[in-house]
Amino acid sequence: MGSVMKGKLVILEIARLKEHEAVNEQHLEEMKEWLIRDGVQIDPIIVAKDYMVILDGHHRAKALKELGYSKVLAYVVDYYDEEIEVHSWREEERFTKEGVIEAALTGKQLPPKSTKHIVKDRPSCINIPLEKLR
Secondary structure (H helix, E strand, O other), X not given: XXXXXXXXXXXXXXXXXXXXXXXXXHHHHHHHHHHHHHOEEOOOEEEEOOOOEEXXXXXXXXXXXXXXXXXXXXXXXXXXXXXXXXXXXOOOOOOOXXXXXXXHHXXXXXXXXXXXXXXXXXXXXXXXXXXXXX
């Protein structure tokens, strides 16, 4: 039996979103090149619905914005759903959902690639054409 999506797949205005992590400039430039080459946003970013905080996809959202797009495909979730987990990419660090939200709301961003969010029902390979994100 397949899992039922708990979140909602939507197109959001990038300007409404808040970032909890900074971006790596080299990876940002690579992301822009991939978007230009492919002409599609392959995977949606993940956004916490009550706060409009980007949980996953900072580089995709910023690359689209810098390329002149105003929208992004997003999977909007209830961040406090027990099936959504937050981990660290670094063994010595620990993060909480509250800490992620606080970083975004206060503007005190975490370093690039600090958090890793596990969203079990996240959609992938959507391939939305970039012209739909103008």
